[in-house]
Amino acid sequence: MHDLRSIRENPAAFDAALARRGLDPVAERIVALDEERRALTTQVQAAQSRRNEASKAIGQAMGQGDKERAEALKAEVAELKSTMPALEERERALGEELDGLLATVPNLPAADVPEGADETDNVEVLTWGEKRTFDFTPKEHADLGPALGLDFETGAKLSGARFTFLRGDMARLHRAIAQFMLDTQTRENGYTECNPPVLVNDAAMYGTDKLPKFAEDSFKTTDGRWLIPTSEVSLTASVAGEILPDLAEPMRLTAHTLCFRSEAGAAGKDTRGFIRQHQFEKVELVSICRPEDSEAEHERMTGCAEGILKALGLPYRKVLLCTGDMGFGARKTYDLEVWLPGQGAYREISSCSNTGDFQARRMNARYRPAGGGKPEFVHTLNGSGLAVGRTLVAVLENYQQADGSVRVPEVLAPYMGGVAELRP
Structure with missing residues (x-):
């Protein structure tokens, strides 16, 4: 607002x-x-x-x-x-x-956001990691995954398009990725782990700028609640209507949840594979802070997301979105795009946004300065730390071997119970 x-x-x-x-x-x-x-x-x-x-x-x-x-x-x-x-x-x-x-009026872009019409005008900030050289032609995950437990047919049989059934070590690797992300964000980066509802009311969706604009991209239950598109909604709306203490340190929250999107605006995009699903999982990062701290917090949050990619050894690039590609509620956004050798392309795996006081005004979330005076609106930030399914895709494509097996990244070994690779 x-x-x-x-x-x-x-x-x-x-x-x-x-x-x-x-x-x-x-x-x-x-x-x-x-x-x-x-x-x-x-x-x-x-x-x-x-x-x-x-x-x-x-x-x-x-x-x-x-x-x-x-x-x-x-x-x-x-x-x-x-x-x-x-x-x-x-x-x-x-x-x-x-x-x-x-x-219906989107947030105003920060002064340092580049002007542009669409994703072709985004600005690459940096690249990290060396792209692996294969002595065979790497496969896309949609071709590699089915023999390893990425079951698209059963998912479609049960629920229709854009649903997938994970089996055996594939399901375990998916869980391991999420656990590793949560442990890293809580133990190393100071986020408080939460387990929020995935069904929320109109006020929570409106306050986090998902209504009215994105109603058609969300699922609604028969009793009028919304299935969250990301736990940004639950975590950010947890401070709605409150006056917080001074916030000398930002409030940092994280959660691993199911997320749901109808993808009404993505007809025909990524219909094959595990990239764009109706039901997926994310480890979300949310920060609530004073206005003067939000720019530094944005850089920090993005760095926390980057740290996961670095630990997994996944090459990526960091992109500053232009005004025409930025989300409705954002005033500044960094996208992290992971390299997928099977596709021969970078694909988005995290989006970290500073929304300023845009969401805070919609949900009336304020803080009281330590020196006194009337309450002021907080700034809110959100980002993926990371999207679990897309990280699974990146691991499959970057760690695949000529015989169709996939090595498990070293940092995930403690979560895999001795499983060192996924085999057909």
Whole structure:
């Protein structure tokens, strides 16, 4: 959500920031709706005040025997009672229209975000690791995996497209990856492990900017709850409506959960394989911090995600997203893209975003400065540390061998019970 006062004070700057995202100006409409609503609020408050004064004066007039004045006051009160509902309804409708408009306007990009139309304008920040040289033609995971327990046919039989059934050591490797990620983020990087609900209400989805824009990309239950697209929703919304203490140190939360996406906007993309599923797992990273700490926290969070890739020995690149490719709620985003030799391409495996106070305003999450003063909005950040299924894909493709087996990365050995490789 955006700061109305800031838009009123500098509408041109607001529209200029939206223009960097390739969007049309909207400040004039926002300001007009806000002015009309505030004028009506003033009118309603004045009418309420006058009705209360007149009602009180009726008794005084009656006590003084001034029936004529009392009748005039009664008529005035009756008139106010008859006209006020329409004013109040108009005020409510304007408020809903304004809130609805603001809910569809994305976050403003940070000043150092490169301007661009789409992913082709993203900026590569760095690359890490040496791409393995194979003495055979490496396979894509979708060709390599079925003989090792990546069962696409059973998943489709049970649930349809974009579902997969994992068996045996493949399932164990998937679990090992998630456990390794959680242990690293909690023991080495200072995140607090959480086990949040995966079913949430409208308020949690709205507060984390998933509603109304992404409703069609999410699954909803018959009782009106939403299956989380990522535990960013549960973890971030855990501070909704709260006033936190000073936050001298950022609040850092992590969780390994199931995630669900309908992929309504991804028709025809990655229909083959384990890259884009309706049901998948992620180890999510969330930080809640003071505004002055969020830029440093963003770099730190991204580094925590990078650390997993380095520990697994997976080559990757770090990309700064341009304004046209950045998510709705983000003001700045780094994507980490892992090298997949079977595809001969880098593919996204983590996205780490600083949302500033955009989500905090939507969910009214604040903190109280140590020196006193009124509460201020926190900044929120989120990122994948990492996407478990995509990490499994990267391990399969980077550690495959000529006979169709896959070596287990050394750091995962403690989680694999002596299994050193997956064999057909």
